[in-house]
Amino acid sequence: MTMKKMIIAVILLVGVIGGYVMVQRSRAPKDETMLVVGTAAGYAPWVSINERGEYEGFDIDVINAVAQKLNKKLVLKDLGSMTPLFLALQQGSIDVFIWGMEITQDRLKNVAMVRYQGDTISAYPVLFWNAIPETITSIDDMKGLTVCVEPASSQEAVLNKYDGITKKYTERVDDALMNLEYGKADAACVEPAIAKKFMAIYPEIKMLEVPLAEEDMVYGVGICVKKDNQVLIEEIQNAVKNLRDEGVIQALETKWNIS
Amino acid sequence: MNALITYTFLFVHGIAVTAAAWIVASCVSMLVGTVFGMLSCRYSAWPSLGGAIGVYTFVTKGIPAYVQILIAYFIIPSLLGIQIPGFVAATGALAFCSSGYVTEIVRAGINAVPAGQWDACAVLGYSFSATMGRIIMPQALANMAPALFGECEQLLKSTSLLATIGITELTRTGMNIISRELNPVPVYVAIACIYLLFSALLNIALRCVEGRFNGQR
Amino acid sequence: MVSVKNLTVYAKNQRVLDAISCTLVPGRITCFMGKSGAGKTTLLKSLVQLIPIAAGEITINDRTAHALSPQERATMIGYVFQQFNLFSNLTVLENCIDPLIVKGVARADALAKAKEILEKLGMREYADSYPSALSGGQQQRVAIARALCLQPQVLLLDEPTASLDPINTDILIALLRTLLIDGLIIGVSSQDMDFVRKIFDRVYYLESGRITEFCDGLGNLDNCPALRAFL
Numbered sequence: 017m018t019m020k021k022m023i024i025a026v027i028l029l030v031g032v033i034g035g036y037v038m039v040q041r042s043r044a045p046k047d048e049t050m051l052v053v054g055t056a057a058g059y060a061p062w063v064s065i066n067e068r069g070e071y072e073g074f075d076i077d078v079i080n081a082v083a084q085k086l087n088k089k090l091v092l093k094d095l096g097s098m099t100p101l102f103l104a105l106q107q108g109s110i111d112v113f114i115w116g117m118e119i120t121q122d123r124l125k126n127v128a129m130v131r132y133q134g135d136t137i138s139a140y141p142v143l144f145w146n147a148i149p150e151t152i153t154s155i156d157d158m159k160g161l162t163v164c165v166e167p168a169s170s171q172e173a174v175l176n177k178y179d180g181i182t183k184k185y186t187e188r189v190d191d192a193l194m195n196l197e198y199g200k201a202d203a204a205c206v207e208p209a210i211a212k213k214f215m216a217i218y219p220e221i222k223m224l225e226v227p228l229a230e231e232d233m234v235y236g237v238g239i240c241v242k243k244d245n246q247v248l249i250e251e252i253q254n255a256v257k258n259l260r261d262e263g264v265i266q267a268l269e270t271k272w273n274i275s
Numbered sequence: 276m277n278a279l280i281t282y283t284f285l286f287v288h289g290i291a292v293t294a295a296a297w298i299v300a301s302c303v304s305m306l307v308g309t310v311f312g313m314l315s316c317r318y319s320a321w322p323s324l325g326g327a328i329g330v331y332t333f334v335t336k337g338i339p340a341y342v343q344i345l346i347a348y349f350i351i352p353s354l355l356g357i358q359i360p361g362f363v364a365a366t367g368a369l370a371f372c373s374s375g376y377v378t379e380i381v382r383a384g385i386n387a388v389p390a391g392q393w394d395a396c397a398v399l400g401y402s403f404s405a406t407m408g409r410i411i412m413p414q415a416l417a418n419m420a421p422a423l424f425g426e427c428e429q430l431l432k433s434t435s436l437l438a439t440i441g442i443t444e445l446t447r448t449g450m451n452i453i454s455r456e457l458n459p460v461p462v463y464v465a466i467a468c469i470y471l472l473f474s475a476l477l478n479i480a481l482r483c484v485e486g487r488f489n490g491q492r
Numbered sequence: 493m494v495s496v497k498n499l500t501v502y503a504k505n506q507r508v509l510d511a512i513s514c515t516l517v518p519g520r521i522t523c524f525m526g527k528s529g530a531g532k533t534t535l536l537k538s539l540v541q542l543i544p545i546a547a548g549e550i551t552i553n554d555r556t557a558h559a560l561s562p563q564e565r566a567t568m569i570g571y572v573f574q575q576f577n578l579f580s581n582l583t584v585l586e587n588c589i590d591p592l593i594v595k596g597v598a599r600a601d602a603l604a605k606a607k608e609i610l611e612k613l614g615m616r617e618y619a620d621s622y623p624s625a626l627s628g629g630q631q632q633r634v635a636i637a638r639a640l641c642l643q644p645q646v647l648l649l650d651e652p653t654a655s656l657d658p659i660n661t662d663i664l665i666a667l668l669r670t671l672l673i674d675g676l677i678i679g680v681s682s683q684d685m686d687f688v689r690k691i692f693d694r695v696y697y698l699e700s701g702r703i704t705e706f707c708d709g710l711g712n713l714d715n716c717p718a719l720r721a722f723l
Contacts, residue, residue, distance in 0.1 A: 056441055057441075057443070057447070057451045058447065058450040058451040058453075058454045059454055060451075060454040060455040061455075064451050064454055064455045065285060065443065065448075065451050066455075067281050067282050067283075067284055067285060068284060069284055069285060069288060093441070094441035094442075094443070095361075095440060095441045096438055096439045096440045096441030096442070096447070097439050097440075097441075099345070099439075100345070100348070100349070100439070100440050100441065103345075103349050104349070107349060107353050109352075109358065188450065188453075188454070189454065190450075190453045190454065190457060190459045191459075193457065193459070194459055214457075217457060389577075391573060391575055391577035392577060392579065392580075394542060394573065394577060395573065395577035395578075395579070397540075397541075397542060397562070398540045398542065398566065398569075398570075398571040399566050399591040399594070399638075399639075399642070400561075400562045400563040400564075400565065400566025400567070400591070400594070400595070400642075401562075401591075401594055402562075402594075405594045409590060409594070410579050410581065410582075410590075413581040414579075414580060414581050417581075
């Protein structure tokens, strides 16, 4: 009995001490020399983890350059998905987040976004496998077809405007790809960068373009910052402008194969 | 296949994280659930706790695990004004969620032990802890073992929920690799096999435990 | 000697025992007879504190029952259940030594005592069997052995012949007589006419929670019409 009691006492002690240390460390005042950046791996070529376990990608390189310009130490926090990223930004546990986020009118209502890449998009690609059916020349001809789209994405918002299209939700790009390849869906509506990547690997993919209304247009991708954080927003805008003038961003686009 | 070998380091890391989360959550859940199950059984020495424990199981079973993870990772830290590391918050949430089910399993297992065993212990002058530890729990375990192992298996599958807040457990590792290589089939097959391996180990353990009990039937 | 005075016991707001007074003496088997529901089992159970007492006094060898802690009471009164209630997760030998170990006796001493008692009851060769492998009569002897290991001064048996065949009943009777020689106080509740006739010693007759007749020895049956009718 005493052996068991000793083990229990040790575990409790470790738990209490560990908890105390954790609380003390988190109560430490926020370090002004740090830039805490939220992101999520699994979204190549923007953000992913390479075979050595390091974070890499276009977004990683960009935010590294930005942090350097701001003379701050970069601290990356992987938050897994969209919801946690927005939540963390609101709560203030991250300063900004970068995740290949398209700048849209809708999003601008909630967060400030600083464009760092991409031109204004006025059309979205719809991808087909092997061949675009002859009868289809534009999105209006696609009534009754099943189209894969990422839920809560700008692509979905656009598809919603066209009646008669059956939406199939695919969380990730590889799901959409599999649906296309195995004929589970007729088409997939993805972002231009992704479409370019797919078409480079799979010659079977053919593309159709869907023109966008003004409120649906995408003005490139941006770093998300909390709206009331004016100081940081300006700092980042300047940093990005400098990086662009120095050609850093363009070089990165070439390195990571982003249009 | 080549792609899988390149990413061995990531796979190993993912397996380690999944295993760690699984083992920690299972241990905490079993511990809490067993204690609460014992305290809320029919012949408990502290019957007034039954109501409070009933509320506990209601809450832990009623909220989906994913929501509990978000609450543990975002809401609780902001309420208390502290930061909780993602792994700790998510594993804690999984343990919390599972402990409700374990409490019910343990309580049912204990209540299924014939009342006469309690009476026999009473006339022989056994204390509550002696009764529980020496007579009731060993008999109850035979009833509870399959259900408890089932709950363990559920926990294993639930560890993939850690991915939603960015923890690189096995499923998330797979998603990351697929986004880079666009090769979903071999990656998902490999991951499925690894989960099955964990499951197989669990089933072997269950077989051993049941074998020990069969001698007494 | 066990002395019961004005014992009243309630169950579910019903009065099951109504101011019962009786005694159990060493060297004699005291039987409690009556129809089902008369209160025989309730009386025995209240003697070992399995059922709470509403009023009355129980003394065991001049010690008041409710002043005893459960551990003390266990070493004074042993109880054999009608369903035996042997610990199914322990072997026969373990069933007997477990109460001793819980009490704090050293394992070696406990083993010696248990083996001695099992030998006396003729169950030594089944020491490593599990209760589920034994017949009804064998299980009962193990239950008695388990109770005796704590060396009580009183042994109570609730309907001991209910699940026994005639051969095992005779074995039981011989066993009880042996235990009496050691000075044990034995109390038995029963509805079994044959059994009571064979061990007739001191018999109380219960009816609806009251003792209506008491007969000390077969010779005095004339004073006990109900008992005579029963038998």
